[in-house]
Structures are given as structure tokens and as C-alpha cells.
Amino acid sequence: xxxxxxxxxxxxxxxxxxxxxxxxxxxxxxxxxxxxxxxxxxxxxxxxxxxxxxxxxxxxxxxxxxxxxxxxxxxxxxxxxxxxxxxxxxxxxxxxxxxxxxxxxxxxxxxxxxxxxxxxxxxxxxxxxxxxxxxxxxxxxxxxxxxxxxxxxxxxxxxxxxxxxxxxxxxxxxxxxxxxxxxxxxxxxxxxxxxxxxxxxxxxxxxxxxxxxxxxxxxxxxxxxxxxxxxxxxxxxxxxxxxxxxxxxxxxxxxxxxxxxxxxxxxxxxxxxxxxxxxxxxxxxxxxxxxxxxxxxxxxxxxxxxxxxxxxxxxxxxxxxxxxxxxxxxxxxxxxxxxxxxxxxxxxxxxxxxxxxxxxxxxxxxxxxxxxxxxxxxxxxxxxxxxxxxxxxxxxxxxxxxxxxxxxxxxxxxxxxxxxxxxxxxxxxxxxxxxxxxxxxxxxxxxxxxxxxxxxxxxxxxxxxxxxxxxxxxxxxxxxxxxxxxxxxxxxxxxxxxxxxxxxxxxxxxxxxxxxxxxxxxxxxxxxxxxxxxxxxxxxxxxxxxxxxxxxxxxxxxxxxxxxxxxxxxxxxxxxxxxxxxxxxxxxxxxxxxxxxxxxxxxxxxxxxxxxxxxxxxxxxxxxxxxxxxxxxxxxxxxxxxxxxxxxxxxxxxxxxxxxxxxxxxxxxxxxxxxx
Amino acid sequence: xxxxxxxxxxxxxxxxxxxxxxxxxxxxxxxxxxxxxxxxxxxxxxxxxxxxxxxxxxxxxxxxxxxxxxxxxxxxxxxxxxxxxxxxxxxxxxxxxxxxxxxxxxxxxxxxxxxxxxxxxxxxxxxxxxxxxxxxxxxxxxxxxxxxxxxxxxxxxxxxxxxxxxxxxxxxxxxxxxxxxxxxxxxxxxxxxxxxxxxxxxxxxxxxxxxxxxxxxxxxxxxxxxxxxxxxxxxxxxxxxxxxxxxxxxxxxxxxxxxxxxxxxxxxxxxxxxxxxxxxxxxxxxxxxxxxxxxxxxxxxxxxxxxxxxxxxxxxxx
Numbered sequence: 001x002x003x004x005x006x007x008x009x010x011x012x013x014x015x016x017x018x019x020x021x022x023x024x025x026x027x028x029x030x031x032x033x034x035x036x037x038x039x040x041x042x043x044x045x046x047x048x049x050x051x052x053x054x055x056x057x058x059x060x061x062x063x064x065x066x067x068x069x070x071x072x073x074x075x076x077x078x079x080x081x082x083x084x085x086x087x088x089x090x091x092x093x094x095x096x097x098x099x100x101x102x103x104x105x106x107x108x109x110x111x112x113x114x115x116x117x118x119x120x121x122x123x124x125x126x127x128x129x130x131x132x133x134x135x136x137x138x139x140x141x142x143x144x145x146x147x148x149x150x151x152x153x154x155x156x157x158x159x160x161x162x163x164x165x166x167x168x169x170x171x172x173x174x175x176x177x178x179x180x181x182x183x184x185x186x187x188x189x190x191x192x193x194x195x196x197x198x199x200x201x202x203x204x205x206x207x208x209x210x211x212x213x214x215x216x217x218x219x220x221x222x223x224x225x226x227x228x229x230x231x232x233x234x235x236x237x238x239x240x241x242x243x244x245x246x247x248x249x250x251x252x253x254x255x256x257x258x259x260x261x262x263x264x265x266x267x268x269x270x271x272x273x274x275x276x277x278x279x280x281x282x283x284x285x286x287x288x289x290x291x292x293x294x295x296x297x298x299x300x301x302x303x304x305x306x307x308x309x310x311x312x313x314x315x316x317x318x319x320x321x322x323x324x325x326x327x328x329x330x331x332x333x334x335x336x337x338x339x340x341x342x343x344x345x346x347x348x349x350x351x352x353x354x355x356x357x358x359x360x361x362x363x364x365x366x367x368x369x370x371x372x373x374x375x376x377x378x379x380x381x382x383x384x385x386x387x388x389x390x391x392x393x394x395x396x397x398x399x400x401x402x403x404x405x406x407x408x409x410x411x412x413x414x415x416x417x418x419x420x421x422x423x424x425x426x427x428x429x430x431x432x433x434x435x436x437x438x439x440x441x442x443x444x445x446x447x448x449x450x451x452x453x454x455x456x457x458x459x460x461x462x463x464x465x466x467x468x469x470x471x472x473x474x475x476x477x478x479x480x481x482x483x484x485x486x487x488x489x490x491x492x493x494x495x496x497x498x499x500x501x502x503x504x505x506x507x508x509x510x511x512x513x514x515x516x517x518x519x520x521x522x523x524x525x526x527x528x529x530x531x532x533x534x535x536x537x538x539x540x541x542x543x544x545x546x547x548x549x550x551x552x553x554x555x556x557x558x559x560x561x562x563x564x565x566x567x568x569x570x571x572x573x574x575x576x577x578x579x580x581x582x583x584x585x586x587x588x589x590x591x592x593x594x595x596x597x598x599x600x601x602x603x604x605x606x607x608x609x610x611x612x613x614x615x616x617x618x619x620x621x622x623x624x625x626x627x628x629x630x631x632x633x634x635x636x637x638x639x640x641x642x643x644x645x646x647x648x649x650x651x652x653x654x655x656x657x658x659x660x661x662x663x664x665x666x667x668x669x670x671x672x673x674x675x676x
Numbered sequence: 677x678x679x680x681x682x683x684x685x686x687x688x689x690x691x692x693x694x695x696x697x698x699x700x701x702x703x704x705x706x707x708x709x710x711x712x713x714x715x716x717x718x719x720x721x722x723x724x725x726x727x728x729x730x731x732x733x734x735x736x737x738x739x740x741x742x743x744x745x746x747x748x749x750x751x752x753x754x755x756x757x758x759x760x761x762x763x764x765x766x767x768x769x770x771x772x773x774x775x776x777x778x779x780x781x782x783x784x785x786x787x788x789x790x791x792x793x794x795x796x797x798x799x800x801x802x803x804x805x806x807x808x809x810x811x812x813x814x815x816x817x818x819x820x821x822x823x824x825x826x827x828x829x830x831x832x833x834x835x836x837x838x839x840x841x842x843x844x845x846x847x848x849x850x851x852x853x854x855x856x857x858x859x860x861x862x863x864x865x866x867x868x869x870x871x872x873x874x875x876x877x878x879x880x881x882x883x884x885x886x887x888x889x890x891x892x893x894x895x896x897x898x899x900x901x902x903x904x905x906x907x908x909x910x911x912x913x914x915x916x917x918x919x920x921x922x923x924x925x926x927x928x929x930x931x932x933x934x935x936x937x938x939x940x941x942x943x944x945x946x947x948x949x950x951x952x953x954x955x956x957x958x959x960x961x962x963x964x965x966x967x968x969x970x971x972x973x974x975x976x977x978x979x980x981x982x983x984x985x986x987x988x989x990x991x992x993x994x
Contacts, residue, residue, distance in 0.1 A: 098851055103821075182851065183850050185880070455865070458865050462864060493872040
């Protein structure tokens with residue numbers, strides 16, 4: 001066993017001793033970057049003893065710099081090594097290589113050094129790297145070892161033998177230094193920029209076989225500064241190196257550097273595309289169904305540690321499709337386990353909602369609703385083509401990996417069709433649902449400093465900006481504050497951006513400096529002010545997707561709400577669609593606001609106008625839909641009779657009726673501060 | 677009465693350099709700087725504000741080109757080097773836009789020929805060049821690498837990046853210091869998103885030209901016009917992700933029904949008028965490079981621009 005820490009210390013002092021012995025002049029051909037590592041770090045071209053020592057001391061005795069200078073001197077003295085070794089690689093090839101990295105035809109870079117105990121092991125690792133679109137560089141005894149195993153080397157094979165000594169591995173770093181200067185806009189001498197670039201952009205890993213000398217260990221360990229994981233196979237202990245096994249070393253390395261291979265095709269016997277999403281499966285076309293009130297069924301997505309799940313694994317517990325009776329309803333549990341370095345528990349429900357889309361992507365699979373209300377069907381046509389329960393799992397596992405490559409490293413799916421087991425698992429799932437509800441329910445606007453925007457609808461309402469807070473979901477009802485947060489994390493340049501709410505301008509109306517600033521910019525200068533909780537003053541803009549419209553009725557000093565489903569005339573004299581046409585398109589219309597149904601249940605609802613007591617009218621159907629939750633909430637607030645005081649089309653179809661009704665039941669809005 | 681032509685706008689369009697003279701590391705006789713506008717097109721009152729550039733489009737396999745142009749240009753269409761030379765000295769265009777239509781053949785694999793074609797056009801004209809790479813994602817990587825390499829130092833404008841495929845073209849631009857045409861389907865937000873994607877991959881803003889996609893006159897041009905206007909307004913109001921110059925090429929113009937079905941005696945004139953009117957409208961909407969395929973459109977546009985504006989803004993060469 002080699003103690004890495006100890007070896008680094010010894011190696012570094014040996015390198016120091018050696019660099020002080022440097023004589024003569026040296027340089028590489030076909031490069032504008034001198035000795036690239038030294039040049040990138042300090043901006044100083046190194047070509048002799050004095051410049052070497054200058055850069056070495058400026059970089060606080062950096063072992064990479066020492067190795068680079070020593071190698072350059074040796075190359076100058078002894079000449080370039082002969083084929084197959086490439087030695088120093090010129091700028092024009094690096095440019096092409098950088099091209100492939102930006103272009104994505106190479107996913108990342110690997111360096112292999114050391115002496116493999118068996119050439120077969122090294123060959124297998126190289127093969128895996130090739131398969132995973134990595135460009136691999138080799139330095140030292142690993143090269144003859146691979147050649148003896150008959151492995152073909154060269155740029156065409158994505159295996160590049162840099163030189164016969166581990167010291168030649170320094171070229172691996174000079175390549176990355178040049179890519180940073182050519183492509184990353186790193187100016188020579190800007191160490192911070194270089195390190196940031198190397199850590200965040202350079203997808204590089206280092207694989208170490210046994211047998212390195214102290215100096216070589218110091219060189220390899222020096223690469224850690226650049227954020228490259230150093231993975232070792234046996235014989236090394238201590239230090240920050242990651243011990244691994246030949247089977248796992250490539251995937252561990254790629255995973256720790258966030259290099260991902262994209263899944264492109266899903267191996268199932270039915271088409272899978274958003275094109276099929278809107279297609280439903282009618283009863284006559286259905287082979288079997290699950291849930292929908294006919295059999296117990298639920299879905300659940302949970303986060304696990306990456307060592308707890310096997311990526312791509314699909315398990316079916318219980319009968320497969322061939323033992324199900326045609327036309328029958330069967331129990332089903334869809335349990336998805338995911339892992340990923342950036343995955344968070346908060347994301348679970350948002351990802352779980354995607355099960356709905358993904359199952360519908362299948363040409364012969366159909367899905368509605370969520371959680372323990374799901375209803376899933378498989379078509380006769382699909383089953384005839386050979387689609388099984390297992391394939392639903394494969395579809396889900398692949399789609400999650402494909403659509404969330406940055407987020408998920410591993411996805412496994414368990415499908416249960418055994419009734420007893422489904423029922424048992426469902427009990428546990430219900431606990432999870434409850435816990436999640438509690439988490440969102442408890443959140444208050446005052447608890448957070450960041451709200452989220454949504455400008456998805458700017459495609460057709462160019463100046464519209466939704467501001468989403470924990471207590472005010474997007475006006476379409478589809479995006480909550482948590483969803484916005486997650487969408488931003490998953491796609492930092494997407495339509496959901498963080499908004500620092502900044503100092504309060506008007507607490508009651510919910511107007512904030514930061515929100516105004518953001519809205520002004522995001523509305524392309526059209527909207528100067530936005531109050532989150534007011535219908536009357538600077539209300540939020542409306543795109544066209546609002547679930548409901550809240551509008552002021554001056555005659556009764558109150559506010560009515562109408563939902564999209566209501567087809568009749570409202571007391572305002574207008575129907576939903578007429579109103580929608582009036583206020584949509586990204587405009588700010590005082591007295592009108594587009595809102596989600598969920599917002600009616602929020603404590604912030606109509607806060608600017610004095611609270612929910614302002615609510616005078618809603619369609620009966622909307623009242624019914626909200627009844628249990630809204631009346632419970634009103635009771636908690638000490639207004640148990642308010643719910644029944646809200647009129648609907650059955651007791652007040654016109655504004656005159658509404659005035660009479662409100663007088664009769666003594667609606668609180670009548671005695672509130674005048675709205676206008 | 678004098679109006680403030682800048683309203684309350686505070687920002688300007690990013691400047692982009694096209695072409696490189698010897699002093700700038702290339703071999704062009706001149707180079708252009710476009711962008712820099714601080715108000716709507718043709719409202720600039722300052723000395724030296726530029727008229728839009730006119731780019732003449734040629735291709736290396738005329739089988740994919742309009743028969744009207746093939747008839748007018750004759751044998752030239754079979755030799756894109758000579759065609760480029762004539763476009764420069766004969767037709768009087770400001771730039772040449774080369775479409776590598778040869779790459780549209782099924783199973784195209786002769787990548788080295790791409791480099792040769794680009795080199796031949798570069799040697800036959802000393803105008804700045806626009807190069808349109810492949811149409812096929814599978815060969816993008818190799819084709820754009822070749823284009824980028826062949827035009828190293830010449831500050832080419834490479835086309836066309838789209839939301840689904842922009843990596844190869846961005847890589848070629850970054851590796852060899854060219855600029856990129858970023859095309860989105862008549863949608864301000866998609867234009868912005870693509871620019872952000874390009875920025876994230878590492879391409880700087882002054883290397884991007886927006887192509888909002890141009891429908892031809894009578895066939896959806898008004899949508900393009902509106903998208904261009906909105907892009908320009910956003911840019912002037914401070915949205916830096918949209919503050920790039922715009923290029924327009926109404927590629928379908930010569931195939932519209934009115935031209936296809938026109939009698940042989942008037943077909944050429946109708947084609948020119950159609951292309952001219954589309955190009956002029958695009959320039960008024962804010963496009964700073966207008967691409968045309970019929971040589972006779974060039975003098976008409978030139979005359980129209982002259983009546984609206986002073987000369988173009990040369991930064992190097994003559």
C-alpha cells in the first residue's frame with residue numbers, strides 16, 4: 001500500500017529539487033500558448049531556467065508547473081518520442097478536440113496512468129470509456145500494456161497515447177488549459193477563471209493504476225485543484241483519491257464529474273412520443289385497466305441514495321398482462337425510485353406529476369389523475385403487439401432519465417399488480433402524500449425572500465409576467481411556488497426565474513420593490529408596478545390561461561369570481577369569455593385579475609381589498625368544488641356563515657338580484673370601505 | 677417640430693463584425709460592423725449610420741435552387757467560385773451567402789469537398805462570407821468543423837443554429853472565431869431562449885445574428901415583421917439577450933404561386949418585384965442583412981436604401 005499523503009509530500013520536494021536543476025532553453029512547436037499550464041496560470045511564457053523558477057514560485061511550488069517545465073526540458077534535450085506516442089499536441093488539433101467537446105460528440109476526457117496488473121482490465125476500462133463517448137489519454141506503462149492486449153490506439157479510436165512515462169500525463173492538463181483559453185475565454189494569468197472553468201466545464205476524470213512513484217503521485221494529485229476526480233485501483237490509501245474497482249471505476253468517475261450518457265431510444269414494442277399524448281383509449285379499445293375507482297391503484301415517486309437503486313431496473317411484482325382477463329380492472333402500484341446528486345426531496349411531487357405525461361406518451365397507454373386517484377389503460381392494439389406491464393416501467397425509467405439528465409443519475413421502477421401488496425404499499429404512499437401536503441400548506445409568503453416568475457405565456461401575451469408566491473399559485477393553477485423553484489433549478493435559463501422580492505412598498509396590497517423591478521424588465525418596460533394581493537391597484541397582468549377571473553362590482557362594493565367552466569352571464573353582464581377577451585393578452589386592468597382556483601383558498605386572497613369578505617358571487621359549480629375546503633377555512637377564521645352568504649347564479653343572476661340578495665342576508669361587503 | 681427619436685429607450689443593438697481584412701487577420705478587402713442602432717431602423721440621424729447589407733445567395737448544387745435564378749444566371753450556377761466572383765463584381769452585392777446544398781444529397785459523406793468549396797469561394801471573392809452548413813443533424817459535426825476550419829481568420833457568419841441543433845455550429849464559431857446565425861420560428865421568446873443557450877455554451881453576444889425566420893410577402897411575412905419589431909423593441913428597452921442584429925432571407929419567395937404561375941414573359945419581373953418588396957419591408961422592420969437570390973433585386977434594394985439612408989459602415993479596407 002502506498003500512502004498517498006506521504007507520497008505527495010515526498011514527491012513535491014523531489015519535483016522542487018529537480019526544477020531547480022533545470023538548464024537550457026525549451027519550447028513546443030505549433031502552439032501560441034508557450035508552456036500552456038504555466039502560461040494559463042500566470043500569463044508568463046516559460047522557456048528557460050529563470051522563467052521556470054519564476055512561475056514555480058509564483059504558483060507556490062505547484063507540482064503541475066514543476067512537471068510541465070521538467071517535461072518540456074527533457075523533450076527539448078531528448079527529442080520527441082516516436083510513434084505511437086503523440087507527445088505535446090499542437091494547437092490546431094486541440095482546436096478540433098475542443099470543437100468535439102463543445103459540439104457534444106465527445107462527452108468528456110479521461111486520463112489513465114500507472115501499471116495495470118492485467119492488460120485485460122485496462123482494455124475493458126478503455127472499451128467502456130469508448131462506449132461512453134469519452135476521449136481517453138494514456139501515459140506511462142499503461143500504453144504497452146494495452147498494445148500487448150491488442151487494443152488499437154489513436155485519435156480515431158479515442159485512445160491517445162501521450163508518452164511512455166507517467167510524466168507525459170502533464171499534457172492532459174496542458175490540453176485542458178488550452179481549451180480553457182481557446183473556448184472558455186480564460187485570459188492567461190487569470191487563475192480564478194481558469195479554475196472555475198476547469199471545475200465546471202472541463203469534464204475530466206483521472207484513473208490511476210498501481211505503481212506510481214512519489215513524483216508521479218504528486219503530479220496526479222496536483223490535478224485535483226482543477227476539480228478532476230482521481231480514481232484509484234488498489235495499492236493507494238489516504239489522500240483525497242477515490243478507491244474503486246475495475247467494474248465501477250468509469251461510471252463512478254463519470255458520475256462524480258456529472259458526465260452523462262444520453263438515452264435516446266426506448267426498447268419497448270410501442271411508439272413513445274408527445275404526439276400520442278392527447279389520444280385517449282376508449283372502453284372498446286381497452287385491453288385492461290387499473291384504478292379509476294374500479295380497482296386499487298396509486299403512483300409514487302421517491303428519492304433514494306444512488307447506492308440503493310440500480311439504474312434502469314424494472315420489477316413487476318404480481319401477475320403480468322398475459323394472466324389478466326381481457327376487459328378487467330386490475331390493481332396497480334407504480335413506484336418510481338430516483339437518485340441524483342442534485343435531486344431533492346422537494347422535487348418528488350413535481351417529478352411524480354410527469355408520470356401522467358410519460359404514460360400518455362406511449363402509443364397504447366393512457367393515464368389520468370394523480371396519486372391514489374390514477375386511472376390507467378392499455379389498449380388491445382398495444383397488448384397484441386406484445387406490450388406488457390413491464391414495458392410501462394421501461395418507458396417510465398427511460399423517459400425520466402431522458403427528460404431530466406441534469407437531475408437524475410438513476411431511475412428504477414417497481415410495478416405491483418398483486419392486490420394485497422398494492423393495498424399494503426398504498427397505505428405507506430398515503431402517509432407520504434399527507435406529509436407533502438403539509439409541507440406546501442404550511443408555507444407563507446412571508447417565509448421566503450424569493451418568489452418565482454413565469455413567462456411561459458409570453459409566446460402569445462408578450463408582456464405578461466406571472467409572479468408566483470407560496471400563497472399565490474400561477475393564475476393558470478398549474479404551477480406552484482415549489483414548482484417554479486424546481487423548474488428554475490432544473491432549467492436555469494427557462495421561463496421560471498427567481499425574483500428577489502426586496503423591500504416592502506405596500507404590505508396590504510403585496511407590493512415589493514424587487515417584484516416591481518423584475519416585472520418592469522420582464523414585461524419589456526410595459527408594467528411599472530405590480531401588487532400581488534390586489535385586484536384594484538396595479539393587479540398582476542393576465543395572459544389568457546387564468547382558471548378564474550376576479551372582478552370588481554362597484555354597485556355592491558364587492559368582488560365576484562367566475563371560473564372558465566361557467567358558460568352563462570355573470571352579474572357583471574358579461575360571460576367568462578367576454579371578460580377574458582377584455583383583460584387578457586398581457587395587459588394590466590385595474591378592477592380585474594386572472595387567478596387560479598387555489599388562490600381563492602389562500603389567506604392572501606383579496607387582502608388588498610380587505611379580505612375574503614369582499615367575495616360576493618361565484619358560480620354554483622365553483623362554490624361546490626371549493627365548498628369543503630373553503631367553508632372549513634372560513635369556520636377556522638371565525639366566519640362560519642360567510643360561505644353561504646356568497647351568492648351564485650341560482651339566487652342572484654343579475655346585478656339587481658345580487659343587490660337585493662346581499663341586502664337581505666346582510667353581506668359584509670356592503671359595510672366595508674368603498675372600493676372606488 | 678422635432679421629435680425625440682429615442683423615446684425612453686436606453687439600450688443599443690450589439691455590434692457584430694463580419695469579415696476580416698488583412699490587417700484583421702483575414703483576406704477580405706473589407707469588413708463590416710453591423711448593429712449599434714439606438715432607435716428604430718432608418719430613424720438614426722447621426723452621420724455614418726449604416727444602410728442594411730445586401731447578401732447574394734449562391735449554392736454548390738443548383739438542383740436545389742430556383743429555376744428562375746438558374747435561367748438568369750446560366751452556367752454560373754454550376755461553379756460557385758465563378759458565381760461568387762460575378763456576384764461580387766457584376767451584381768454588386770455586399771456579402772456572399774453560400775449554401776452547401778451538396779450536403780443535402782442522400783447519404784452525403786464527401787466532407788473534404790465542403791472545405792474545398794468554401795476555399796474556392798473565399799479565393800474567388802474578397803467580400804465577407806456567410807456559409808450555410810448542412811441540413812442534416814447527422815453530419816453537422818463534421819460539416820461545421822470543416823467550414824470553420826476552412827474559413828479560419830475570415831470572421832465568417834455561419835448558419836444556421838436552431839434550438840434543437842446549435843452545438844456544432846457554436847463550436848465551430850468558438851473554435852475559429854466566426855459568428856453564428858440563430859434562427860427561431862417567428863417567436864420572440866424562442867429567439868431569446870436560443871440566444872441564451874448559445875451564451876451558455878460559451879458563445880459571446882457579439883458573435884450572434886438573429887434570424888427570426890422570414891415568410892415571404894403574402895405568405896406570412898407580417899408575422900415575421902411583427903417578430904422583428906418586437907425583438908427590436910425589446911433590445912432597445914434593455915433586453916441584452918435580444919439585442920443582436922437581424923438577418924432576413926425570405927427563401928421561399930421565388931417559389932410562391934404568383935411567381936410560379938406567371939407567364940414566361942413577366943415571370944422574371946414578378947420574381948424581382950416580389951423579392952425586392954419583401955426585402956425592403958424586412959429592412960424597414962429592422963433587418964440589417966437582407967439576402968436575395970435574384971441578381972436584379974440588388975440594384976432596386978440599393979436604390980431604395982439610398983433614398984432612406986446614407987452609405988454602409990465600412991470598418992476596414994476600402
